Amino acid sequence: MKKYSVYLWAFIALSFMVFIGLMSYWYPVTLDEFFRWQNPFDFIMIKQAYFTQVPRISVFFGPLVFILGKWSFVLANSVIQLVNAFCLFYILFARLPNVKNFQDMPYFLIILCMSVFFISRPSEVLFWVSGAINYSWPILFFLLLLCFLRRIQAGKFIFKDNIFTNICFFVLGFIVGTSNEALSPIALAYIVCFGLFCNFKKIKTPRALSFMIFGVAIGCLVFFSAPAHYNKMNLKILSTISAIPLSKKLFFHLFHFNEFLKAQFFLPVLTAAFCLVAALDWDKRKLKDVDFLYTITFLVTGFLMAFILFAAPASPDRAYYAASVMNILAFLFLVKYFINIYGYDFSKIICCLILGIAIYLTPRFVFPHYALHLQEVKRNQLIAENQPVAPYVVLKGPTYNLSIGFMDPARRIEFAPGVFATDISPLEDW
Numbered sequence: 001m002k003k004y005s006v007y008l009w010a011f012i013a014l015s016f017m018v019f020i021g022l023m024s025y026w027y028p029v030t031l032d033e034f035f036r037w038q039n040p041f042d043f044i045m046i047k048q049a050y051f052t053q054v055p056r057i058s059v060f061f062g063p064l065v066f067i068l069g070k071w072s073f074v075l076a077n078s079v080i081q082l083v084n085a086f087c088l089f090y091i092l093f094a095r096l097p098n099v100k101n102f103q104d105m106p107y108f109l110i111i112l113c114m115s116v117f118f119i120s121r122p123s124e125v126l127f128w129v130s131g132a133i134n135y136s137w138p139i140l141f142f143l144l145l146l147c148f149l150r151r152i153q154a155g156k157f158i159f160k161d162n163i164f165t166n167i168c169f170f171v172l173g174f175i176v177g178t179s180n181e182a183l184s185p186i187a188l189a190y191i192v193c194f195g196l197f198c199n200f201k202k203i204k205t206p207r208a209l210s211f212m213i214f215g216v217a218i219g220c221l222v223f224f225s226a227p228a229h230y231n232k233m234n235l236k237i238l239s240t241i242s243a244i245p246l247s248k249k250l251f252f253h254l255f256h257f258n259e260f261l262k263a264q265f266f267l268p269v270l271t272a273a274f275c276l277v278a279a280l281d282w283d284k285r286k287l288k289d290v291d292f293l294y295t296i297t298f299l300v301t302g303f304l305m306a307f308i309l310f311a312a313p314a315s316p317d318r319a320y321y322a323a324s325v326m327n328i329l330a331f332l333f334l335v336k337y338f339i340n341i342y343g344y345d346f347s348k349i350i351c352c353l354i355l356g357i358a359i360y361l362t363p364r365f366v367f368p369h370y371a372l373h374l375q376e377v378k379r380n381q382l383i384a385e386n387q388p389v390a391p392y393v394v395l396k397g398p399t400y401n402l403s404i405g406f407m408d409p410a411r412r413i414e415f416a417p418g419v420f421a422t423d424i425s426p427l428e429d430w
Contacts, residue, residue, distance in 0.1 A: 009099040016085070016112050017078040020126065023366070024077045025070070026373035027127040055226030057178045058133040065133065077132055080140055085111050087143035088325070092332050094154035106351035110332065113358040117365075119324035120263040121317045123404045127369070135321040138179035142187055142322070145176055145212065149194050152205055153290075161207045169208040170215035177219015182305045183322045184223055188216045190301065260306050260320050263401040268327045271299055271334055278334070284341050291337035295330050302326030317401070364398035372404060 065073050088111045089097050089104070097104035116122050124131040148169070176187045191213050198205045261269060275295060278285055286292065305323035309315040339345050382388070 005101050005105075006099050008102075009097070009105070012105075012109070012112070013082060017082055019116075020081045021074045021078040023123075023127040023369055024074045024129075024132070026369045027123065027129075028372065028376040029129065055178070055223055055228045056134060056180055057138055057175050058130075061133045061137060062130075065129065073129055073132075077126070077137075080132075080137055081115070081126060084136065084140055084143060084325075085115055087140065087147055088115070088329060088332070090147045091143065091150050091329060092336065094150050094156060106347040107332070109351050110347070110354050111328070113354045114328045114331075115325070117358055117361055117402070118264050118267055118328060120260070120320040121401060123369070123402070124316075124318040125321040131318055134180060135318060138175070138183065139322055139325060141172055141175045142179065142183055143325075144172060145187065145191065145216075148172075148208075148212070149191065152194075152198070152203070152209065166208050166211040170211040173212040173215025173217075174219040174222075177216040177221075178223045179219075180319075180322070182308050182319060184216075184220050185308065186301060186305050186322075188220050191216055256309065256315055257306075259317060260323065263317055263320060264324055264327060267331055268299065268302060271295070271327065271331045274334055274338075275299070278337065278341075286341060289337060289340070291333045291340060295333040295337060298326045298330035298333065302330060361398050361402065365402050368404055 065076070085108070086096065089108055092107065093104075097108050116126065119125065121131075125135040126132060173191070177184050179187070191209075195205070195209060195213055197203075198209075275292075278292065279287060302323040302325075305326060306320055309319050335347060335350060339347060
């Protein structure tokens with residue numbers, strides 16, 4: 001069977017890409033894309049987005065995607081989500097999976113399933129154009145940063161110090177620093193602490209690490225000094241919220257904390273509980289084990305990313321995507337720790353359990369998206385025939401987190417009877 005393992009690995013990877021591609025194709029364009037990228041060839045909108053709307057790196061991804069068309073997004077999104085999965089595996093083992101046998105396959109299947117069904121609002125961060133561009137695409141650069149740090153920690157750094165390499169790592173750091181509100185400050189704190197740790201432990205590091213730290217710092221400065229943040233803070237609704245007593249603001253945290261945990265089937269709670277179990281096992285515990293330390297690190301990182309957003313009175317669930325990914329990493333490192341400590345490989349058992357959950361949820365998750373796509377096809381036909389169109393009927397998924405968070409589509413927007421924002425949307429081909 002081992003001689004066919006490469007083909008099985010290729011089949012799994014291709015199946016995952018087809019799944020992501022289909023779901024991305026079925027998810028319609030929304031008002032968000034219409035108002036932000038209604039003229040994708042006008043790069044002045046990038047400047048407007050930075051100064052008035054969202055100063056994230058996504059303001060550069062958006063025009064490029066809409067210039068190339070929807071199929072570019074479908075293909076690029078499929079590749080990026082698969083690369084994200086490979087990055088998670090690399091962070092876990094400091095190497096890529098061995099496709100010549102089946103030993104790494106349980107872990108990789110767990111990563112693929114959890115990266116879809118155990119994250120906050122997968123519809124909005126994986127398949128929706130604006131959501132993917134703002135959340136699951138930028139985290140790729142953060143995961144690459146973590147891969148770089150993991151390789152240094154494992155003593156496997158192979159890049160040569162030269163100006164080209166240093167510039168590439170500076171650019172990577174800058175992109176991470178301008179990713180989004182939850183990811184950027186944590187990335188800066190993470191890489192600075194890593195640099196200080198290496199300096200304290202006398203660990204030899206490449207010069208590229210300094211360039212990356214500098215890039216993340218500059219990116220964070222550019223991101224958080226953007227006028228868009230200042231303009232948002234001066235909105236009337238935010239000034240009203242600021243006047244709310246602190247005792248009432250605490251309830252914002254409790255509500256969001258509950259939503260954050262539910263979105264991941266309480267995976268962070270399970271991970272924290274088993275960390276406590278590991279700490280109380282006096283005979284077997286190895287609290288200085290690298291896997292256990294990484295478990296604690298990523299669990300804390302996930303909670304910090306989430307707590308940055310908890311204070312907001314109306315944080316969308318999709319904003320917790322990065323925190324969800326960190327919690328998946330924490331869970332995987334804990335599994336690896338228990339396997340090494342107790343000498344029993346139960347990764348196949350966990351793989352079967354997670355795979356069973358994924359198989360159960362997949363049809364209940366896919367069919368509502370396909371039904372939404374059929375509605376869009378019908379709606380486009382009516383628009384082409386100048387017929388009145390009804391609002392979309394959004395079908396719910398198997399759980400609240402797996403429901404489709406969908407807004408009205410970016411077609412002819414009627415603000416008043418007979419008054420449209422535009423008669424022909426440049427996104428009509430989508």
